[in-house]
Each structure stands twice: as structure tokens, then as C-alpha cells.
Amino acid sequence: MALLLENGAVVTDPWTVLDDAAGSDGIPEGPVIVSLERWQRDRAVLELRNAPLGIRLKSHQLAGEIAADLDRFGLVVLELPKFRDGRAFSTARLLRERYGFTGEIRATGAMIPDQFLFLVRCGVSSVEVPDNADLAVWRHALTEITIAYQAAATADEPLSLLRRRLSP
Amino acid sequence: MASKAITANRVQDGVTIWVGPDENWVERIADAAVFDDVSAETVLRAVKARGGTGFVVDPYVIEVTTNREGPFPVRYREQIRARGPSVRSDLGLAIDRRPA
Amino acid sequence: MTHLGSESHAGVYRYDDVDRQFVFERVEQFRGQVARRLAGTLSEDEFKPLRLMNGLYHQLHGYMLRIAIPYGVLTSRQMHRLARIARIYDRGYGHFTTRQNLQFNWIKLAEAPDILRELAEVDMHAIQTSGNCVRNVTTDQFAGAAADEVVDPRVYAEIMRQWSTLNPEFSYLPRKFKIAITGSLTDRAAIEVHDVGLRAKRGPDGAVGFEVFVGGGLGRTPFIGKPLRDWLPEADLLAYLDAILRVYNQWGRRDNIYKARIKILVHELGLPALRERVEQEFAQIRGPRYRLDPEIVAAINDHFAAPPFAEAAVSVSGSLDRHPELPAFGHWLETSITAHRQPGYAGVTISLKPIGGIPGDLTADQMDAVADLAARYSFGELRVSHAQNLVLPHVREDALFDLWQALGPIGLATANVGLISDIIACPGLDYCSLANTRSIPLAQQIGARFSGPGEQQNIGDLSIKISGCINACGHHHVGNIGILGVDKHGVETFQITIGGKVGTGAALGAVIGPAVAFDQVATVVENLVAVYLEQRQAGEPFVDTVARIGTRPFSEKVYGIAA
Incomplete structure (x- = not known):
């Protein structure tokens, strides 16, 4: 998997995904990502760690479920099981606009490049794409459309009427 | 055993096509190749494998009968695909695909 | 020219x-x-x-x-x-x-x-004329012209067109989403059969607001829209739509394409629970960023300014030269003109x-x-x-x-x-890959049966709507006479309903009996019309006669003795 930032840059992923089945004593050092279920089960142990914690939400696990705990997380990973499943777009906006989350929001799963700009506008800050993905196509998808007709989670330059210019 | 043909639409222009002799695509169903059940499935798999990069859209097997002109679809839906809309015979579309 | x-x-x-x-x-x-x-x-x-x-x-x-x-x-x-x-x-x-x-x-x-x-x-x-997103917003075809108009719906339809265009949050909804708006007393936009229907109106102080309906729609599970809110201030239009769409995007069903429209969510949650979620969401997002600025409304309103009507054109309808020597013109005037x-x-x-x-x-x-x-x-x-x-x-x-x-x-x-041959028909099997049956040829056959001089005028208001499959693109459920094509073992057959209507007081039609064959449909329609002509009271349109006497006399005529 390659990790693309909202500005199109490729970065190395510092996070490790913690398997739900792995025991509490086997948690590696450094930043780890846990499932919502694991967080709910092992919260006491996880909170004692002295490294950043990320949480991974399935598409039906909505923003409200982690709202109260958001200050514990440096990363929220949103799964798109199918590109047609658009719940993550609402989840990302709610995390940013309703709950004021300022950490990284990462989208992963079955996305298509043409969704990249929408994800970013909803507040997603990185996407995980397959190793064989054409990164030029993904990057290009961020710049194809420069006008929007509605406010969203990211900053933009207001124009007249409902229009706004998206900053690249 | 029922007679079968294989149909699809061409990616470039959407035109309705059928698998002809030598597995080339033809634009008249009368020129289509007729298969038995088993060989139709084999050819369909081959077509899907070969067409994976995007030459045809949605290939599938249909039932046909054979008349003087050649093969012709059994189902009404496929007859309309072969001849064009029943309400627009004036389009000059596939007039020569009509059954004898 | x-x-x-x-x-x-x-x-x-x-x-x-x-x-x-x-x-x-x-x-x-x-x-x-x-x-x-x-x-x-x-x-x-x-x-x-x-x-x-x-x-x-x-x-x-x-x-x-x-x-x-x-x-x-x-x-x-x-x-x-x-x-x-x-x-x-x-x-x-x-x-x-x-x-x-x-x-x-x-x-x-x-x-x-x-x-x-x-x-x-x-x-x-x-x-966005397809896909699981907000589709083309529809409205009254006489917007900005109708004598009974209270608010010009084009202004708000345009605002919603812009708001929905490439909306980053609502482009991958559970299913498609259709919005209709009317601004007249007579609903010509069929707002009650849309995912969201809006009726623009004016408050006591003249301010514009909206009555909001939700969960209407036809297709395989038809529902008439339910009243969600009686008064939504103009400034809250987009925030409220955001709230509805966000609730739908999060909780609408994604496990079954046939249960994914918002009407099913409304049905399964119940209107009060749906309303509570929408209002909760709305309470959190109303605010300056999502408020519809009256200056924007005014600026868009300018695009729809009335054309420069000629004051001197006044010739009230009563004094119009109806050219009595040309009865065809008179017929055309009677059917084609709206105040x-x-x-x-x-x-x-x-x-x-x-x-x-x-x-x-x-x-x-x-x-x-x-x-x-x-x-x-x-x-x-x-x-x-x-x-x-x-x-x-x-x-x-x-x-x-x-x-x-x-x-x-x-x-x-x-x-x-508005007469019997003004038939709505989906493209049907002649063009559509989803259709079970043809639909256009039926419209042609039925029109031909009633083509005699004065025949249609005598029958009066009667809508026939034909769909070639259960997806109901021909809106058969709300036709005064509805015709639905069904594939029975490879044979085209047609289920007939009567009593449906759109507009204010929309209603779904009732099935009159077993499905009939392709070449029987026009005769069935003739029989339905014959019952109406026998039974109608003075000035009573077809759909009112059905409401008054029920479907039974019609079924008996079509199928012989009632089952």
C-alpha cells in the first residue's frame, strides 16, 4: 500500500495495525491502529501506552461512537468497503466540523481516484492506495475541478453566490 | 440442445455485436456463429478474458433459432436488440437483420 | 424570423x-x-x-x-x-x-x-442525471408564469442545483435522491412522489419558507411523501437539506438496492423518529456557514426577472378571437392554454x-x-x-x-x-435494458382508439401512465389508469390499476384484476372508459368517479362477472 497525502505527496506510513487477536502484552512500540472493538475492550491498557494511538472505523461505525474519546487519538482510519459506500464522507465531515478533530483522518479500502477530491473536501488528510495504483491519476484528480458550489470541511476562497475556489 | 450465440456492445460506439465465425465480432446477427450450450460458455469465457482490457461491454449468451437468413434470437428483448426499436423501423437500422 | x-x-x-x-x-x-x-x-x-x-x-x-x-x-x-x-x-x-x-x-x-x-x-x-446522488431538481413547468403562483420556485431550484452539484459528502448515497419543488397552490411538480418535496410559500410577513415532505416515491414500493416540517425559513433551506441527506447517508439501507431509497428509511424508522434525527442534525449545523444568505437569493432571483411584458397586449381571454370557423383551433385552445x-x-x-x-x-x-x-x-x-x-x-x-x-x-x-391520449410512457423494452415489456406501442394503440373527433374532449381529464417494469419510470401507480408491464414466462403481460393521481392529494391506484395480454390492453382501456361514461355525474372527472363508485364496476366490465 502507498500512502498519499491531501497534497498528493507520497509518505511512509509510521503506523502499525494491531491485530484484534493479538494479546495485550504483544503490543508493539510506536504508533498503532486499533479497531473500535479493541478500543472498547482494551481501553485501560491502551491508554497507558506512551505512543500515539489510531482508531479504525468500519463504514457503519459512525463519528458519534468515538466523539467523546477523540482527544485520545492521533489518527482515525475510515474504511470504504466498496467505493459506493459513501458513509465515510459524512463521518469525516462530522469528525472535523462537529467534533473538532485535528489529527489525521485516513481513508482506506475500495476507493477510486475520482473520489480523492471529495474525500479531501470532507476532511480526509490521507488515502491508502494499492501499490500498483497510478499515482499520477490520483494526483491529477485533486486538480481537475477547481470550483465548488458548497461549503465543506476544508478552507476555500469564497466567490460570489454559493461558489468558491478550491485551493490546490 | 438449444442453439446459442454470444452478444455484447462495442465499447467505442456502443453498437450491438455478436461473436461470428473465427470469434470475430459481427454487426448482423445473421452472420453470428451458433454454439451449443457447452461451447457457448467456453467461448464466452474466452471473450471475457480477451476483452478484459475494454473492447466490448457486457458479453453474454443468448438463445437463437436458425432461419433462412441465419441465426435469430428467441427472446423478444434480444430481437429488439438485433432489429432496433419496434417503434422505429424507419431508422434504417439493421433492416437487413429482420428474419426471413 | x-x-x-x-x-x-x-x-x-x-x-x-x-x-x-x-x-x-x-x-x-x-x-x-x-x-x-x-x-x-x-x-x-x-x-x-x-x-x-x-x-x-x-x-x-x-x-x-x-x-x-x-x-x-x-x-x-x-x-x-x-x-x-x-x-x-x-x-x-x-x-x-x-x-x-x-x-x-x-x-x-x-x-x-x-x-x-x-x-x-x-x-x-x-x-448527476444518474448515479446515487442528488438528481436534477424538478419543478412546475409554469414557474414564473402561472396565475396561481405564490413563490417562484426556479430561484430555489437553481440554488439547490448548485448546492447539490458535485457535493463532496452526498455523491455516494445509498441510492438516488430526487427533489421537487412547487411554488403554486396547484402542485404541478408532483412533490409528494419525490424523496424530498418542497412547497414554497409565504409567511404572514411575506417572508419565504417551505413546507417539507419526505419519503415519497414510486418504484417497486410506492409511498406518498410524508409531512416532515410545516415551515422551514428560507435561510435554513440548505442546512436542512444537509441534515436530511446526512441522516440518509448514514442510516439509509445499503444491504439491498430495493430498500435503499429514503422512503424505506422513513417507513422503517417511522416519521417521528426520522424527524427527530433530522432536527437534531439540523440544530447542530444551522449557523452562519450554512445559512442561505438573502443576498444570494436576491442575486439568483435577478436571473429570473419577468420578461418585458407588453402592457398593450391586454386582451382578456373572453374577448379572444376563437375563430369559430376553425373548430380545431377551439379544441387546441381548450386543452393547451394555462392562465x-x-x-x-x-x-x-x-x-x-x-x-x-x-x-x-x-x-x-x-x-x-x-x-x-x-x-x-x-x-x-x-x-x-x-x-x-x-x-x-x-x-x-x-x-x-x-x-x-x-x-x-x-x-x-x-x-x-390532459386528455386520454396525453399518455406518459417510459421507453420500455424498445430502448431500456431494465424493461420487461414494451410500453410505447401501447401508448400508440390506446391513442388510436380514441382519435375520433370530439371523443377525447367528451371523456375529459384522464391520465394514462405506462411503465414497462416495476421501476415505474412511467409513474403507473399515480395514473388515473396505470399500466405496468410484467414478464410472465417470457410473455409480455400488463397489470392495470385505476384511481391513482398526482398533485395535491396524490393517491396510488388500485389493481382491477389479473394482468392482461399485450393486444388486450387498449380494449381494457376502452371498457374502463365506457363504465366511466355510463356512471359519471355532471362535471365529474374519471378519477372522481372511481373514488365514488369503487373499482368493482370497472373490474366487472373488464373481466365479466366479478370474481
Whole structure:
């Protein structure tokens, strides 16, 4: 998997995904990502760690479920099981606009490049794409459309009427 | 055993096509190749494998009968695909695909 | 012939450089996607959602392009461009749908980006005419013209068009989402059979607000929309829609395509629970960022300023020369004219249902001719109606005779608007890959049965709606007579309902008995009409007779002795 930032840059992923089945004593050092279920089960142990914690939400696990705990997380990973499943777009906006989350929001799963700009506008800050993905196509998808007709989670330059210019 | 043909639409222009002799695509169903059940499935798999990069859209097997002109679809839906809309015979579309 | 310049008075949202930049960017984006598809780097599965978001379907005969006619408003220039596209890129005709869209049926994928570019040049597009997103917002075909209008719905339809366009949060909804708005006492936009229906109205102080309905829709599980809110202030329109869509996006079903529309969520949650979620969400997002600024409303309203009506045109309908020597003109006047708010003007409906013709089809030559007539008689403005007809919204009453004379030679003077042969029919199996049965030929056969002089006028108001499958694109549930095509072991059969209606007090029709064969349908309709003519009371339209006497007398006539 390659990790693309909202500005199109490729970065190395510092996070490790913690398997739900792995025991509490086997948690590696450094930043780890846990499932919502694991967080709910092992919260006491996880909170004692002295490294950043990320949480991974399935598409039906909505923003409200982690709202109260958001200050514990440096990363929220949103799964798109199918590109047609658009719940993550609402989840990302709610995390940013309703709950004021300022950490990284990462989208992963079955996305298509043409969704990249929408994800970013909803507040997603990185996407995980397959190793064989054409990164030029993904990057290009961020710049194809420069006008929007509605406010969203990211900053933009207001124009007249409902229009706004998206900053690249 | 029922007679079968294989149909699809061409990616470039959407035109309705059928698998002809030598597995080339033809634009008249009368020129289509007729298969038995088993060989139709084999050819369909081959077509899907070969067409994976995007030459045809949605290939599938249909039932046909054979008349003087050649093969012709059994189902009404496929007859309309072969001849064009029943309400627009004036389009000059596939007039020569009509059954004898 | 055409009065150049008159079009500058057409009530249409005019693109500026920003809108133009957007729509051309969108064309080039699609050009890139098509190139990737033709090169084979995109599979059909990957390409499908991209082409659908630009209105490009794959249908029975290949690609079909569905072009948005936002809230049904077209200028002469745009209609001429549609004619040009029909001629150059298609087979010389187009098909107007029940959702104020136009479909071309013979599109080449390689040419689709060029077509979108041709559209962009005249401020048009095909964005979101398909896909699981907010579709083309529809409204009253007499918006800005109707005598009974309270609020001009075009202003808000345009605002919603902009808000929904490439909305980053609501482009991958559980299923498609249709919004309709009316601003008149008479609902000509069928707001109660849409995912969201809005009735614009005025408060005691004259301020604009909306009554909101939710969860209406036809398809395989028809529902009439339920009242969600009685009064939504103008400034909250977009925030409230955001709230509805967000609730739907999060909780709408995604496990079963047939249960994914918001009507099922409303049904399963119950209206009070749905309302509570929407109101909770709305309470959190109302605020300056999502508030609809009255200055924006005013600026968009300017695009829809009334054309410069001639004060001297006043010739009240009563004194109109009805040319008694030409009864055909009288018939046409009776069916085709709608009262206009400006004295001396009329709204004119042009029937696209010639006897024996294809409902909603128009040739390129007819498009050009009707565009010229709009330029000459209606400030360069046309409308497309929910019933698949065209409208010239602002015609001087003293020009009606000339207009009628000009419509005859181009085959557009059929005097049947609102009558039994003004049939709504989906494309059916002749064009559609989802259809079970044909639907157009039935419309042709039924029209022919009632083509005698005065016959339709005697029957009066009667809507027939035909769908070639359960998806109900022909709105059969709400036809006074509804006809639904069903495939029975490879044979086309048709289920008949009666008593459905749209508009204020919308109702779903009731099935009269077992499905009938293709060549029996027109006879069944004749029998239904015969019962009505026997039973009706003075001034009672068909649908009221059905409501009064029930379906049984009709079933008995059609099937013999009642079961």
C-alpha cells in the first residue's frame, strides 16, 4: 500500500495495525491502529501506552461512537468497503466540523481516484492506495475541478453566490 | 440442445455485436456463429478474458433459432436488440437483420 | 424570423466565467476518463460510476446520454444546440423524460466528451442525471408564469442545483435522491412522489419558507411523501437539506438496492423518529456557514426577472378571437392554454403526444422549429413538463392563433393535453435494458382508439401512465389508469390499476384484476372508459368517479362477472 497525502505527496506510513487477536502484552512500540472493538475492550491498557494511538472505523461505525474519546487519538482510519459506500464522507465531515478533530483522518479500502477530491473536501488528510495504483491519476484528480458550489470541511476562497475556489 | 450465440456492445460506439465465425465480432446477427450450450460458455469465457482490457461491454449468451437468413434470437428483448426499436423501423437500422 | 436579442429576457440562470470554468473543467475531466476507458486502463466496472455521474448509461442498444434540463427551463439557443447534437451525434431525434431531462439513444462513447463540450458552450451539462446522488431538481413547468403562483420556485431550484452539484459528502448515497419543488397552490411538480418535496410559500410577513415532505416515491414500493416540517425559513433551506441527506447517508439501507431509497428509511424508522434525527442534525449545523444568505437569493432571483411584458397586449381571454370557423383551433385552445399571471398572456403547452407517435420524442427539425417559435412568441424561453410535453411560458393571447398555425405544419398542434391520449410512457423494452415489456406501442394503440373527433374532449381529464417494469419510470401507480408491464414466462403481460393521481392529494391506484395480454390492453382501456361514461355525474372527472363508485364496476366490465 502507498500512502498519499491531501497534497498528493507520497509518505511512509509510521503506523502499525494491531491485530484484534493479538494479546495485550504483544503490543508493539510506536504508533498503532486499533479497531473500535479493541478500543472498547482494551481501553485501560491502551491508554497507558506512551505512543500515539489510531482508531479504525468500519463504514457503519459512525463519528458519534468515538466523539467523546477523540482527544485520545492521533489518527482515525475510515474504511470504504466498496467505493459506493459513501458513509465515510459524512463521518469525516462530522469528525472535523462537529467534533473538532485535528489529527489525521485516513481513508482506506475500495476507493477510486475520482473520489480523492471529495474525500479531501470532507476532511480526509490521507488515502491508502494499492501499490500498483497510478499515482499520477490520483494526483491529477485533486486538480481537475477547481470550483465548488458548497461549503465543506476544508478552507476555500469564497466567490460570489454559493461558489468558491478550491485551493490546490 | 438449444442453439446459442454470444452478444455484447462495442465499447467505442456502443453498437450491438455478436461473436461470428473465427470469434470475430459481427454487426448482423445473421452472420453470428451458433454454439451449443457447452461451447457457448467456453467461448464466452474466452471473450471475457480477451476483452478484459475494454473492447466490448457486457458479453453474454443468448438463445437463437436458425432461419433462412441465419441465426435469430428467441427472446423478444434480444430481437429488439438485433432489429432496433419496434417503434422505429424507419431508422434504417439493421433492416437487413429482420428474419426471413 | 427569429428575434435575436429577445432571448436575453429568457428567465434562466446565466453562467458567468466561474460557472463556465467549472463546467468546462468537468468536460475535460470526463474526456480523461473516457480516454482511460478506451485505452483499456479503466475496466467497465470502474468506468461505470464515472460515466453515470455524467449521465451516460449503457442501455439496450448501446450508450444513452441523459442531459439535464435544470428544472425544465430551456432557451431557444439551448434547444437549437440540442437539435444540432441530435443531428451530428445521434440519429436525428431526442426523447424528453418525466424528470425534465432529455435522452439521446445512439451515442458513441468516443464522442461523448465532445457532446458535453457542445452542451457546456450553451450553459448545459449532464451532471448527476444518474448515479446515487442528488438528481436534477424538478419543478412546475409554469414557474414564473402561472396565475396561481405564490413563490417562484426556479430561484430555489437553481440554488439547490448548485448546492447539490458535485457535493463532496452526498455523491455516494445509498441510492438516488430526487427533489421537487412547487411554488403554486396547484402542485404541478408532483412533490409528494419525490424523496424530498418542497412547497414554497409565504409567511404572514411575506417572508419565504417551505413546507417539507419526505419519503415519497414510486418504484417497486410506492409511498406518498410524508409531512416532515410545516415551515422551514428560507435561510435554513440548505442546512436542512444537509441534515436530511446526512441522516440518509448514514442510516439509509445499503444491504439491498430495493430498500435503499429514503422512503424505506422513513417507513422503517417511522416519521417521528426520522424527524427527530433530522432536527437534531439540523440544530447542530444551522449557523452562519450554512445559512442561505438573502443576498444570494436576491442575486439568483435577478436571473429570473419577468420578461418585458407588453402592457398593450391586454386582451382578456373572453374577448379572444376563437375563430369559430376553425373548430380545431377551439379544441387546441381548450386543452393547451394555462392562465398567466400577466393579463393578456397565456402559458401554452405543446403536446409531444401526436396520435400514433412516441410520447416525448422530438426530431431535430422540430427542435429547431419550436426554438424559433419560442424566440418569436415567448421571449426565447421553453419549458419541459413532467408529462413529457413542452411549454412556451409567455405567449401573448393575440398571438395564439398565429402560433397554432405555425405548430400545425411541424406536427406539434395536437389538441390533447390532459386528455386520454396525453399518455406518459417510459421507453420500455424498445430502448431500456431494465424493461420487461414494451410500453410505447401501447401508448400508440390506446391513442388510436380514441382519435375520433370530439371523443377525447367528451371523456375529459384522464391520465394514462405506462411503465414497462416495476421501476415505474412511467409513474403507473399515480395514473388515473396505470399500466405496468410484467414478464410472465417470457410473455409480455400488463397489470392495470385505476384511481391513482398526482398533485395535491396524490393517491396510488388500485389493481382491477389479473394482468392482461399485450393486444388486450387498449380494449381494457376502452371498457374502463365506457363504465366511466355510463356512471359519471355532471362535471365529474374519471378519477372522481372511481373514488365514488369503487373499482368493482370497472373490474366487472373488464373481466365479466366479478370474481
